[in-house]
Amino acid sequence: MWAVETNPRLRRLSLRNDAETVVFALNASRGNKAYDRLASLHRDLRKLRAETAESARVRRIKEINRRLRQYVFYPCVGLEAGYEGRFGVIALSDSGFFPAPANQLAVTEADAALSLARLNAMGDLEKVRLCEVCRERWLAASHSNYRFCSKECRERFEQSKPDYHQRKARNQREYRENLKRKQAAEDAALSKGRKSR
Numbered sequence: 001m002w003a004v005e006t007n008p009r010l011r012r013l014s015l016r017n018d019a020e021t022v023v024f025a026l027n028a029s030r031g032n033k034a035y036d037r038l039a040s041l042h043r044d045l046r047k048l049r050a051e052t053a054e055s056a057r058v059r060r061i062k063e064i065n066r067r068l069r070q071y072v073f074y075p076c077v078g079l080e081a082g083y084e085g086r087f088g089v090i091a092l093s094d095s096g097f098f099p100a101p102a103n104q105l106a107v108t109e110a111d112a113a114l115s116l117a118r119l120n121a122m123g124d125l126e127k128v129r130l131c132e133v134c135r136e137r138w139l140a141a142s143h144s145n146y147r148f149c150s151k152e153c154r155e156r157f158e159q160s161k162p163d164y165h166q167r168k169a170r171n172q173r174e175y176r177e178n179l180k181r182k183q184a185a186e187d188a189a190l191s192k193g194r195k196s197r
Protein backbone atom coordinates (compact mmCIF):
# COMPACT_ATOMS: atom_id res chain seq x y z
CA MET A 1 0.00 0.00 0.00
CA TRP A 2 1.25 3.48 -0.76
CA ALA A 3 -0.22 6.94 -1.13
CA VAL A 4 0.65 10.21 -2.82
CA GLU A 5 0.32 13.47 -0.89
CA THR A 6 -2.37 15.68 -2.43
CA ASN A 7 -2.50 18.52 0.11
CA PRO A 8 -0.84 21.38 -1.85
CA ARG A 9 0.96 22.81 1.19
CA LEU A 10 2.49 19.48 2.24
CA ARG A 11 3.19 18.67 -1.39
CA ARG A 12 5.22 21.85 -1.77
CA LEU A 13 7.23 21.10 1.34
CA SER A 14 8.05 17.56 0.34
CA LEU A 15 8.83 18.55 -3.24
CA ARG A 16 11.31 21.12 -2.13
CA ASN A 17 13.04 18.53 -0.03
CA ASP A 18 13.19 15.97 -2.80
CA ALA A 19 14.42 18.38 -5.50
CA GLU A 20 17.05 19.78 -3.12
CA THR A 21 18.14 16.29 -2.10
CA VAL A 22 18.71 15.30 -5.72
CA VAL A 23 20.48 18.54 -6.58
CA PHE A 24 22.72 18.27 -3.53
CA ALA A 25 23.66 14.69 -4.42
CA LEU A 26 24.33 15.51 -8.07
CA ASN A 27 26.46 18.57 -7.30
CA ALA A 28 28.41 16.67 -4.62
CA SER A 29 29.13 13.63 -6.77
CA ARG A 30 30.29 15.16 -10.05
CA GLY A 31 32.90 12.96 -11.69
CA ASN A 32 31.85 9.85 -9.72
CA LYS A 33 30.00 6.74 -10.84
CA ALA A 34 27.19 7.78 -8.47
CA TYR A 35 26.74 10.96 -10.53
CA ASP A 36 26.44 8.97 -13.76
CA ARG A 37 23.85 6.63 -12.23
CA LEU A 38 21.73 9.48 -10.78
CA ALA A 39 21.94 11.68 -13.87
CA SER A 40 20.97 8.77 -16.13
CA LEU A 41 18.10 7.82 -13.79
CA HIS A 42 16.86 11.42 -14.02
CA ARG A 43 17.18 11.35 -17.80
CA ASP A 44 15.40 7.99 -18.15
CA LEU A 45 12.53 9.02 -15.87
CA ARG A 46 12.01 12.09 -18.05
CA LYS A 47 12.10 9.93 -21.16
CA LEU A 48 9.53 7.64 -19.55
CA ARG A 49 7.16 10.55 -19.10
CA ALA A 50 7.58 11.52 -22.76
CA GLU A 51 6.97 7.96 -23.98
CA THR A 52 3.53 7.48 -25.54
CA ALA A 53 3.51 3.85 -26.72
CA GLU A 54 2.38 1.44 -23.99
CA SER A 55 4.93 -1.25 -24.88
CA ALA A 56 7.82 1.24 -24.82
CA ARG A 57 6.63 2.56 -21.44
CA VAL A 58 6.54 -0.94 -19.94
CA ARG A 59 10.03 -1.71 -21.29
CA ARG A 60 11.45 1.48 -19.83
CA ILE A 61 9.71 1.00 -16.48
CA LYS A 62 11.19 -2.50 -16.19
CA GLU A 63 14.67 -1.20 -16.95
CA ILE A 64 14.36 1.67 -14.44
CA ASN A 65 13.06 -0.63 -11.72
CA ARG A 66 15.86 -3.11 -12.35
CA ARG A 67 18.35 -0.32 -11.64
CA LEU A 68 16.43 0.94 -8.60
CA ARG A 69 16.68 -2.49 -6.96
CA GLN A 70 20.32 -1.81 -6.05
CA TYR A 71 19.09 0.69 -3.43
CA VAL A 72 18.09 -0.98 -0.17
CA PHE A 73 16.48 0.77 2.80
CA TYR A 74 15.94 -0.43 6.34
CA PRO A 75 13.99 1.12 9.20
CA CYS A 76 16.42 2.00 11.98
CA VAL A 77 16.71 3.69 15.37
CA GLY A 78 19.26 6.42 16.11
CA LEU A 79 22.56 5.60 17.81
CA GLU A 80 24.00 9.01 18.66
CA ALA A 81 23.85 10.16 22.27
CA GLY A 82 20.68 12.10 22.89
CA TYR A 83 19.04 10.75 19.76
CA GLU A 84 18.16 7.23 20.96
CA GLY A 85 14.46 7.92 20.61
CA ARG A 86 14.80 8.88 16.97
CA PHE A 87 14.07 6.49 14.18
CA GLY A 88 13.85 6.59 10.44
CA VAL A 89 14.75 4.82 7.26
CA ILE A 90 18.36 4.63 6.17
CA ALA A 91 19.83 3.52 2.89
CA LEU A 92 22.30 0.66 2.86
CA SER A 93 24.53 0.70 -0.16
CA ASP A 94 28.16 0.46 -1.16
CA SER A 95 28.20 3.99 -2.51
CA GLY A 96 28.43 5.44 1.00
CA PHE A 97 27.67 8.98 2.06
CA PHE A 98 28.38 12.16 0.17
CA PRO A 99 30.41 14.59 2.23
CA ALA A 100 28.05 17.27 3.58
CA PRO A 101 28.95 20.73 4.82
CA ALA A 102 28.33 21.33 8.53
CA ASN A 103 24.66 21.79 9.42
CA GLN A 104 23.55 20.00 6.27
CA LEU A 105 22.37 16.42 6.35
CA ALA A 106 24.43 13.88 4.50
CA VAL A 107 22.68 12.46 1.49
CA THR A 108 23.33 9.03 0.01
CA GLU A 109 22.99 8.09 -3.62
CA ALA A 110 20.03 5.92 -2.57
CA ASP A 111 18.31 8.89 -0.86
CA ALA A 112 18.64 10.86 -4.09
CA ALA A 113 17.32 7.92 -6.16
CA LEU A 114 14.29 7.63 -3.85
CA SER A 115 13.70 11.39 -4.15
CA LEU A 116 13.86 11.09 -7.95
CA ALA A 117 11.25 8.32 -7.88
CA ARG A 118 9.02 10.52 -5.71
CA LEU A 119 9.46 13.57 -7.95
CA ASN A 120 8.49 11.36 -10.88
CA ALA A 121 5.32 10.22 -9.08
CA MET A 122 4.40 13.87 -8.49
CA GLY A 123 5.11 14.85 -12.12
CA ASP A 124 7.81 17.23 -10.91
CA LEU A 125 11.07 15.96 -12.40
CA GLU A 126 11.42 19.34 -14.13
CA LYS A 127 12.28 20.89 -10.76
CA VAL A 128 15.71 19.26 -11.00
CA ARG A 129 17.59 21.16 -13.71
CA LEU A 130 21.06 21.54 -15.07
CA CYS A 131 22.19 25.19 -15.11
CA GLU A 132 21.69 26.65 -18.60
CA VAL A 133 24.92 28.65 -18.47
CA CYS A 134 27.67 26.49 -16.94
CA ARG A 135 25.97 23.15 -17.76
CA GLU A 136 27.84 21.82 -14.73
CA ARG A 137 25.88 22.56 -11.59
CA TRP A 138 22.30 21.50 -10.89
CA LEU A 139 19.57 23.61 -9.35
CA ALA A 140 16.30 22.94 -7.55
CA ALA A 141 13.82 25.16 -9.39
CA SER A 142 10.93 26.18 -7.16
CA HIS A 143 9.60 28.35 -10.01
CA SER A 144 9.34 27.44 -13.67
CA ASN A 145 11.57 30.40 -14.66
CA TYR A 146 14.58 29.35 -12.51
CA ARG A 147 17.37 28.50 -14.91
CA PHE A 148 20.72 29.32 -13.29
CA CYS A 149 22.70 27.68 -10.48
CA SER A 150 24.06 30.94 -9.06
CA LYS A 151 24.14 34.73 -9.22
CA GLU A 152 27.37 34.47 -11.26
CA CYS A 153 25.72 32.33 -13.93
CA ARG A 154 22.70 34.64 -14.11
CA GLU A 155 25.04 37.61 -14.63
CA ARG A 156 27.03 35.74 -17.25
CA PHE A 157 23.77 35.06 -19.07
CA GLU A 158 22.75 38.75 -18.92
CA GLN A 159 26.16 39.82 -20.20
CA SER A 160 25.94 37.43 -23.14
CA LYS A 161 22.79 39.14 -24.46
CA PRO A 162 23.63 41.35 -27.45
CA ASP A 163 22.17 44.57 -26.00
CA TYR A 164 23.83 44.16 -22.58
CA HIS A 165 26.05 47.30 -22.83
CA GLN A 166 23.20 49.53 -24.04
CA ARG A 167 20.94 48.30 -21.26
CA LYS A 168 23.68 48.77 -18.67
CA ALA A 169 24.37 52.33 -19.89
CA ARG A 170 20.64 53.12 -19.85
CA ASN A 171 20.25 51.73 -16.31
CA GLN A 172 23.17 53.83 -15.10
CA ARG A 173 21.79 56.97 -16.76
CA GLU A 174 18.37 56.35 -15.17
CA TYR A 175 20.03 55.78 -11.82
CA ARG A 176 21.95 59.08 -12.03
CA GLU A 177 18.84 60.99 -13.14
CA ASN A 178 16.84 59.52 -10.26
CA LEU A 179 19.57 60.48 -7.83
CA LYS A 180 19.57 64.07 -9.16
CA ARG A 181 15.76 64.32 -8.89
CA LYS A 182 15.87 63.01 -5.31
CA GLN A 183 18.62 65.47 -4.41
CA ALA A 184 16.66 68.39 -5.95
CA ALA A 185 13.51 67.40 -4.04
CA GLU A 186 15.49 67.22 -0.78
CA ASP A 187 17.09 70.62 -1.44
CA ALA A 188 13.65 72.14 -2.17
CA ALA A 189 12.20 70.67 1.02
CA LEU A 190 15.16 71.97 3.01
CA SER A 191 14.95 75.56 1.69
CA LYS A 192 11.16 75.53 2.22
CA GLY A 193 11.80 74.46 5.83
CA ARG A 194 14.26 77.33 6.31
CA LYS A 195 11.84 79.94 4.89
CA SER A 196 8.95 78.87 7.12
CA ARG A 197 11.12 79.18 10.26
Ligand SMILES: [Zn+2]
Residues within 6 Å of the ligand: 131, 132, 133, 134, 135, 136, 137, 148, 149, 150, 153
Ligand atom coordinates in the same frame (compact mmCIF):
# COMPACT_ATOMS: atom_id res chain seq x y z
ZN1 LIG B 1 25.70 27.65 -13.49
